[in-house]
Amino acid sequence: MPGRDPLDDRPADTALAAALRALPERAPEPDLWPALSRALELRCGRRHVWRYLLPAAAAAALVVALLWPTPAMHEGVSPAAPSASTGIGPASTFPAGSSAATELAQLRQRSRTLERWIAAVTAHAPQDGRDLMAAVEVEDLIGLVDVQLGVARTDADALPLWRQRVALLEDLAAIRGNAFAFAEDGDRAEAMPATFHLVN
């Protein structure tokens, strides 16, 4: 060891040092990692909430700001047209020009726009396991809403379901957008199996 004076160690000390070094290693019992892991989650959770929520919120805000349909933007779209991508939902039974009919049309249009955006983002951004699980969960919920929309008899029945569908799509867009925002990170890929070796 650099810095140690060899004269410090007498033969008796050498034997003692060897005896101490020969003692077996111990391990904490019971396993300490579960408690450490919980503490780690608590500590890192706060940091990660902000790390992931801020970009997600930014992505969601961007989606809202850029894609919220306005009459001027979607003049060519029939307000009563059902979702082109899903083909679900009843024909409009609201009086033309009523606020409910307008909202329903806007929700359908927004739903289409969000779906296109999500499809485009998903094709270009990797997903980590956590985001993927969240996305699958939201997609399942959207599927449930679609089932309900498929049996909705009137626009009045469909309107809350479309609201719910759009809200879920916004959630999905935020999750996908989060992955897109971090796609340049470059370190999200799974690491190789860790290999350790003793340094001689």
Added chain:
Amino acid sequence: MSAASFRIEVPELVLARARRGDARALETIYRAFERPAYTLALRIVGDPESAREVMHDAMLRLIERIAQFRGEAPFWGWLRQIVVNEALMHLRRMRGIALDGLDEGDEPAGEGPTPSLFADGARVERALMALPPLTRSVLWLYHVEEYTHQEIAEMTGKSVSFSKSQVARGGSRLRRLLDTHEEASPCLAATL
């Protein structure tokens, strides 16, 4: 068990993931150093429950600071220093109860050559644990972890001569314990 057992090279990729708070990378590091770190903590603080506390605190400290680790020195040395610091802090918190070293008049500096007794690991371990905590810590840090007297003096806040005297007197006491099965009684002269 020796300082070499702590000298584990951690792949840079694992360190990079750990810096980002990746739980699996942190667990990988924890598993790699679990035994040498716990053993070191146990030798300093002297009982399993305290050693667990030290390990827990040291690993949390590691997690807090790993982003600051720049790799100028080996990771294992950096982690080992955290464990030593946490263990010595634990001893300081126990001031007045468990923090005594051997003083000038406590132990004659005899050779006590008992090489055959050194072969009995269980007996050596019992004798080691019977030493006053600070003496045991200095002895372990010097002989096993191979810190210098200067480094031990800085870590313990004592002088170099204190470190030297604890190594000499602690070694003598340990040999005598091995010879006579005598139980060590902490003295109150030196505290951390």
